[in-house]
Amino acid sequence: MATKEPKNQPDGEKRYARASSYDVAHAAGVAQSTVSRCFKEDSNISESTRARVLKIAAELGYTPNSLARSLITQRSNMVGVICSEFTLCNNPELVNAISSALKQANISMLLMIVENESAIETTLPEALAYPLDGLISCVFMDEEQIQLFVKRRVPIVFFNRNIRSKGTDCILTDQAEGSAQMASRLHAAGHRRILCVGGPIDAPEDSVSRARLKGFIEAIDKLGGVDITCIHAGYTYENGRDQFLSYFADSALPEAIFCVNDQLALGVMDACRYTCNLSIPDAVSVAGFDNVSDAGRPVYNLTTIHQQIVPMATRAVDLILRRIAQPELPEETVTIRGILIARTSA
Amino acid sequence: MATKEPKNQPDGEKRYARASSYDVAHAAGVAQSTVSRCFKEDSNISESTRARVLKIAAELGYTPNSLARSLITQRSNMVGVICSEFTLCNNPELVNAISSALKQANISMLLMIVENESAIETTLPEALAYPLDGLISCVFMDEEQIQLFVKRRVPIVFFNRNIRSKGTDCILTDQAEGSAQMASRLHAAGHRRILCVGGPIDAPEDSVSRARLKGFIEAIDKLGGVDITCIHAGYTYENGRDQFLSYFADSALPEAIFCVNDQLALGVMDACRYTCNLSIPDAVSVAGFDNVSDAGRPVYNLTTIHQQIVPMATRAVDLILRRIAQPELPEETVTIRGILIARTSA
């Protein structure tokens, strides 16, 4: 009890495989706190002992245990990222961008995938169990869910979800402005009968799809003289394809089709070309939003609005770090412009 | 000191936002250990106190801190997943499958993305810092790197990386057999001049691309009478496209092209159709391997070998759990068959 024997290693045999700072201290003949100091920059420690201790640590394969550190420092160095299966599978670059921004800041990513936009409940306990340094949510959360994190002082940044709540920030592509750019382009190209393929009919007022649709329609109305029709699908390729087909079954072909995301647009394009034998853009123009990687392939060449995912991810991480440092700062909503990528589909 | 006052809450003001079991205990007038018991199934606790404590916990927004729990239980309930940017971006379903298999087992996923197959060094410190319950690696690791984890008793499962090492398991698509299926099909279709688009020329002997290439060539040789040429690209769409173009610039068109992955195949297809004006499969057949989601779109309709990602992911998690429970079990290499998906490209 009064000795320096590591407590977790009563006999010669080790109970646990991972070496602890006690093991290193024991082997190096120093105090455990000395070992700890050796792994910290600018700590008062002589270069000679540091060198010796680090050498022994390497031999024993010792690295400070992040979990134990977190407990005392009150910082886990982990940020949770919640996103939907759809986002992961159709826009993996987004997750990649967030991952690399976090890596830049030396923060680990606890990734939680939810089945769909409204299934966040299933992962809430997981997100709450850890003392996360922050949460980046690419899905909607209601006020009650948000409060669970706010109460625990876990900063939330909403990624492309326009949610304003006390103590949370958000980063958004300027949906309305992006859609307006597309509206101008289609209008300038002379299109006067336009079909809009929106998200689900029951999408909430503040959803991405609604924002894009609304922005598009308002811009078109301002330009004037355009006949607009809207149909509503989900978000997927198949939704776009099927909804267009059932629309086109008993309606005239529009001159242009604006889809609120690229997946819908790709579905519509394929429906046009492979089912209806319509050539694009000769028979009809198609435009999307997001600029997913497929959109740039020659098979689609989709005219779309590019979301600047990389700067958005960087900014999202900045917002988290900022709020960790200064929790009481006023809420911020950062808006980043979309960039019109003119290809041949429209 | 002798009182039951929560130590972390000296005055009325709270230093930390997250409620601890002490806070709950204090509010409920019970011991801290009682609170702990309330959150554990089948523990000797009266239903009445449990109900009361849980109610108060909910009010305070208390959930047991996973980190602190891990420290004492020696189980972090976190599994690290390492994969390359390429895999994430070109086969996001893989990450999704792993994520959902882990979720099923109530394990959190620490996702680490590395720039490329050989950049794992950059994320090693992160993976080692946490006492992970296991590691699923979708990238290569050398023996020295593996040992770092083995030493810490962290089970590793290699996902589609054929690495045999003491104490580690792996789960693989049967590359050779899948390639052989494709070889049979192309042969049966009457193709006698076949171009293979392999991975990088310097890919290691035990790499996925080599295994597929080797399996294909051996099977073709067995069938006989086929003239085979190999070219080497990287792994990407652009690699496939560019390498095919530079090959075709001064060589005759083969009857069929087998690419060691779908991305290469998609690149080759687009090069054929959009640059060389060759129709597929009339002028040339193209086949791939993986069955990524794009392959099924009518724009490609790629004949390919489907990797059974979902069962593979489930099995990978099983292997981890198995080895956590019984670390000394013999190493296992699970092989799962690929399924030929015959579409119109070949």
Next chain:
DNA sequence: TTGTAAGCGTTATCAT
């Protein structure tokens, strides 16, 4: 059924 106390592996605050 409940409370007391030890310990998980760290960092941080004191002494020395």
Next chain:
DNA sequence: ATGATAACGCTTACAA
């Protein structure tokens, strides 16, 4: 420059 020692928030004997 280094060593004791007290947290961090839990789980788990052991006592009562």
